[in-house]
Amino acid sequence: MFAIEEIYDAAFDRARFPHLIQRLVEAMGAQAGFIGWSDLDRDAGFQCQFGNDPAALQSYIETYAPHDILRPYLHAVPEGVCAPAWELLQTPEVRGSIFYREYLAPQGIVDNLAVNLLKRPGIVAHLALLRRAPAERFSGEECARLGQIVPHLRRAIYIQSHVIRAADHAAGEQAVAGIANSALLLMTADRVLLDADASLGRLLRLRIGEPIGDGIVGGAVARALEYREPVAIELPPGEEAEPLRLLVEVRPLDTNRFGDLAGGPGAAFAVHVTRVDRPRLIAFPAIGDLYALTATELRVLRDAIETGDITEVGDRLGMARATARTHLHRIYEKTGTRGFAGLSNLAHRFGRIAT
The missing domain is CATH 3.30.450.80 (Transcription factor LuxR-like, autoinducer-binding domain)
Known part of the structure; x- marks a missing residue:
């Protein structure tokens, strides 16, 4: 049976x-x-x-x-x-x-x-x-x-197909989550908005289920798609007193088309919108926890990144220069970076918008 x-x-x-x-x-x-x-x-x-x-x-x-x-x-x-x-x-x-x-x-x-x-x-x-x-x-x-x-x-x-559609949606968001401080929009191949961070949707005056249009934001998305490069835009003052400066980046999503059976077109693009007019703070404690840095190594890391200088870290922190260099090399080893440029790049991935 x-x-x-x-x-x-x-x-x-x-x-x-x-x-x-x-x-x-x-x-x-x-x-x-x-x-x-x-x-x-x-x-x-x-x-x-x-x-x-x-x-x-x-x-x-x-x-x-x-x-x-x-x-x-x-x-x-x-x-x-x-x-x-x-x-x-x-x-x-x-x-x-x-x-x-x-x-x-x-x-x-x-x-x-x-x-x-x-x-x-x-x-x-x-x-x-x-x-x-x-x-x-x-x-x-x-x-x-x-x-x-x-x-x-x-x-x-x-x-x-619904299960696959949901998995594609989650994978699309996860695939772009590594870009710090970005809000996310998901849109179809026809540039219809499927999903958006609530605050961002209100800020950009976009509605789910409607085309993003050819205005400032829509035009930036079109250019980012065409040139495959981020596009910077400035929105006139609205709820905020100052103009809003944003960086718009579009990435295609490699989704499983079988999920289209769930009804309606699936997400074809992820749009990242990053505010570039707000200072960013690096979450140094999070870096220390993730890479098991000692308290002294974390002090060295913070000083080097915030000043952009590694030659006088020891002088600023009251330690011998050779000791400071030893700590820096241990930080490179623990974080898997090669030199200060790579370390700086990694640290800024842990940036967050200052409140």
């Missing part, structure tokens, strides 16, 4: 799909099976199988895929329709093909019950169940039984 709940368990946890396909194979009296989806435009996707000979799968990829005479027929089957291949396998055209004689027949395959779970431009999802001799062909009753499961499998595909 096959429990529908198993499908929805897999929908929210992709690691359960191998067990799901095994249960489907067993419930349908098959000997092997495959389920997966593909983003054809980007050659990406996910698949799992049960009961197939690994050597046969490899030979299909390396040799027989171009000779697969069944593929055009199965791809032409409408979305959601169960299509057994037994009758097709009896035709002289198929039986005389290289694919049948050298690939299907040696494995004893007598039927292939296939379903196009999803057919969208550039994105497809398939289910295939195989029977080998001495098993019989799939009966009409068995096809109907699988047909009752197919709507649940299709829903699972859509649920998985």
